[in-house]
Amino acid sequence: MRFAPPGARPRRPRESAVPMINIVFLLLIFFLMTATIAPPAPFAVTPPAAERAGEAGAGPVLHLAPDGRLGFRALRGEAALAGAARRAAETGAALRLRADRGTEAARVAALLRRLAGRGVGRVELVAVAR
Amino acid sequence: VSAPFAFPAPRRRRRPSLTPLIDVVFLLLVFFMLAARFGAERALPVLPGGGAGAGWDGPPRLVTVGAEGLALNGVATPADRLAGALRPLMPAPDAPVVLRAEERVPLSRAVAVIERLNAAGIPTVVLAE
Numbered sequence: 740m741r742f743a744p745p746g747a748r749p750r751r752p753r754e755s756a757v758p759m760i761n762i763v764f765l766l767l768i769f770f771l772m773t774a775t776i777a778p779p780a781p782f783a784v785t786p787p788a789a790e791r792a793g794e795a796g797a798g799p800v801l802h803l804a805p806d807g808r809l810g811f812r813a814l815r816g817e818a819a820l821a822g823a824a825r826r827a828a829e830t831g832a833a834l835r836l837r838a839d840r841g842t843e844a845a846r847v848a849a850l851l852r853r854l855a856g857r858g859v860g861r862v863e864l865v866a867v868a869r
Numbered sequence: 870v871s872a873p874f875a876f877p878a879p880r881r882r883r884r885p886s887l888t889p890l891i892d893v894v895f896l897l898l899v900f901f902m903l904a905a906r907f908g909a910e911r912a913l914p915v916l917p918g919g920g921a922g923a924g925w926d927g928p929p930r931l932v933t934v935g936a937e938g939l940a941l942n943g944v945a946t947p948a949d950r951l952a953g954a955l956r957p958l959m960p961a962p963d964a965p966v967v968l969r970a971e972e973r974v975p976l977s978r979a980v981a982v983i984e985r986l987n988a989a990g991i992p993t994v995v996l997a998e
Contacts, residue, residue: 756887763891767898774905787980791988792911835912844934844970844979848998851917863912866980 781810789866798832833861918997952989
């Protein structure tokens, strides 16, 4: 049933794209501000949980797997240890040790001693909020 | 004064298209959504053991994390009484406490002890072998 007079075509006004662009810009700025872009972890590491821990610094991140594998960016093993220690000395920031929660604590202590042997005195253990 | 030239009638300027701009912004948005890592990680400061000791003040403070429980200087101590038992041994509030984990003790248990000590106002923990 058509009530419109014959010949008159219904004209829908085009929707403006400006509100959508506003929202997308807002999202973009939100992600820019909140996100930290970090190089991907060389292997899966689940850090231990800690409720009361400070904010992590900006130092280089050395990964330690439960079986003792080391990873820093693309480096593995002893080279990762040397690379992370060099990077920590360059930036002057505390080295962040991202060790798996299942790693033997004695292994972490041994790694800390090896790091101290390379001149890294300040180390932060990375933890996640519970 | 009459114009020496006859200008053509001004044309209406066309508005530039917004579509390429939106494309680029969406692309950036998707990139940041995929590349970002959320949930800020936290950090517990630890000191490496061995070779640190220029000076050690006061009585020994060795916390051993064993498979069964904690021990302070070889005496078994429950976790909730550890900080209280350490306090008389501390010459200064930021004096170091040595934490040693026995074999097969996972890092999560050692971190729980470090966290407990930090919460009790003992900020300097040395992780030793």
